[in-house]
Amino acid sequence: MKKFFKNIGPGPLVAAAFIGPGTVTVCTLSGVQFGYALLWAMVLSIFATIVLQEMTARLGLVTQRGLSNVIRQEIKSPFLKFSAIILVISAIVIGNAAYEGGNISGGVLGLETLFGASTIPFGSFQLNGYSFLIGISAFILLYIGNYKVLERALVMLVILMSLAFLTTAALTKPNLSELFKGAFVxxxxxxxxxxxxxxxxTTVVPYNLFLHASLVKEKWQDVKDLKHARADTFLAVILGGLVSMSIIVAATSIQIDTIRNAADLALGLEPLFGSFSKYxxxxxxxxxxxxxxxxxxxxxxxxxxGCFGWNSNLKSLKFRSVWILILVMGVVISSSGLKPIEIIKFAQVANGFLLPIITGFLLWAMNRAQLLGKHRNTILxxxxxxxxxxxxxxxxxxALNKVFDLNLL
Known part of the structure; x- marks a missing residue:
């Protein structure tokens, strides 16, 4: 058992990344509006996530480089390299600022459900007290710059999150025949x-493909550990997918008509289970x-x-400056008064647009024999x-057709 936990690493961090407030919100809306009917989309997402994250884990372990670093070093055409770097930077770094606003806002909703609202006057600006608290907590864990501390903290939070949502789904006593039909038809x-x-x-997250490859090389340095990296990936992604599905299952029992945010999942279940579900x-x-x-x-x-060739040490100044910028922007966005659910929904649909581009980059990299040797992709x-x-x-x-009426298909 001790050896098993020793080899649990980046997988739970990947699960922690994709089970954010965006997942909670989107899964809640799915359950409320369509019951079990869209569970199949989650099953498909889990399979796709396992396939892609296994590739990134293999890439990171074999090359000891992250995906953005591989893109920068392996694309030889200056024009294509510049275009790829600009695309990745704008989509991931800038886009993650919007994600961060939604992430912090989601954490705030959980605290407000328990303790009520909290605001801190800051000149003419009203700072959400819970946004500041979550921002400071994230800052401390990241600033410590110790991968093992970060890993253990996130594993504990993922366990807490899993128990909370799986227990809530079990309380709804779901119709198993309808559940399996929704999952596989x-x-x-x-x-x-x-x-x-x-x-x-919200499940096959493009930025996770970059994060996972980078974290794997922090955990393991020997190709012999590939079996541990794969087991870690499979276990974490499947558990994360089950948690997401449990949110959909719980949401089918909501007894209110209008869902404004993910906290309504708790309020909607109160008539069935009392305040117990709220906690x-x-x-x-x-x-x-x-x-x-x-x-x-x-x-x-x-x-x-990876894109600029900087040192990726968690304590390096340039590395810290990026995550501090994203974190500060997230706190500001979450305190701006914008509706979290709108930020979150926009981010998830944008993810859907970005995914084929990043998947294309990954497949290209995974088929380069000079990069991966015998560990390159198989036909399967x-x-x-x-x-x-x-x-x-x-x-x-x-999605483009739906949003802009472009008649592309």
Missing amino acids: PQFPSGSTLLIIALIG FLAMGLFAAGITSAITAPLAAAYVAA NNVFGGVIFVISLLLALT
Whole structure:
């Protein structure tokens, strides 16, 4: 058992990153609006996440480099290299600032559900007290700059989050036949297109592909540890997927008509289970918010370090400057008065647009023999990866059609 826990590493951090307030919100909306009908999208997302994250874990362990570093060093054309770096920086680093606002706002919703609102006057600006608290907590854990401390803190928070949401789902006593039908029989109810894309976008997270490759080399340095990296990935992603599905299951029992934010999941379940469910959900929402509030700035810093060739040591000045910037912007956005649910929904749909591009980069890298040698993708890896790429591209085009009425399909 001790050896088992010793080899649990980046996987829970990846799970912590994708089970954020965005996941809670999107899964809640899915359950409220369509019941179990979209569970299949989560099953598909879990499979796709396992396939892609295994590739990034293998890339990070074999090359001892992150994905952004590989892109910078392996693309030989100056124009293509510059275009790729600009695309990655703008999409991941700048985009993560918006994510961070949603992450911190989600953690705030959990605390407000338990303790009520809290504001701190700051000149003419009203700073949300809980936003500041979560920001300071994330800052301390990141500033310590010790990977093992960060890993252990996030593993504990992921366990707390998992217990909270799985227990809440069990309380609803779900209809198992309907649940399995929803999970394994694809359905496309009217008006569900963008929500399906958001469910996939909130699970198969593009920035996780950069984060995972970078974290693997912090945990392991020997290719012999590939089996541990794979087991860690499979276990964490499956558990994370089950947690996401449990949120959908719990949300099917909500007895209120209008969902404004993820905290309504707790309020909506009170008529069935009393205040008991409120405490579980508030803890889960807080844990989801703070874990993602830590991993989003960390991912942005790794991406920037890889793109610009900086030292990716957690204590380096340039590395710290990126995550501090993202963290501060997140606190400001979460205190701005913007509706968290709108920030979160936008970020998840944007994820769906970005995914085929990052998947394309990853598949290209994973097939380079001079980079990975015998550990490059097999035919089966490429078949699965190619199917995921095509599905993500079709979903992105569908979303463009839906949002801008472009008639692309």
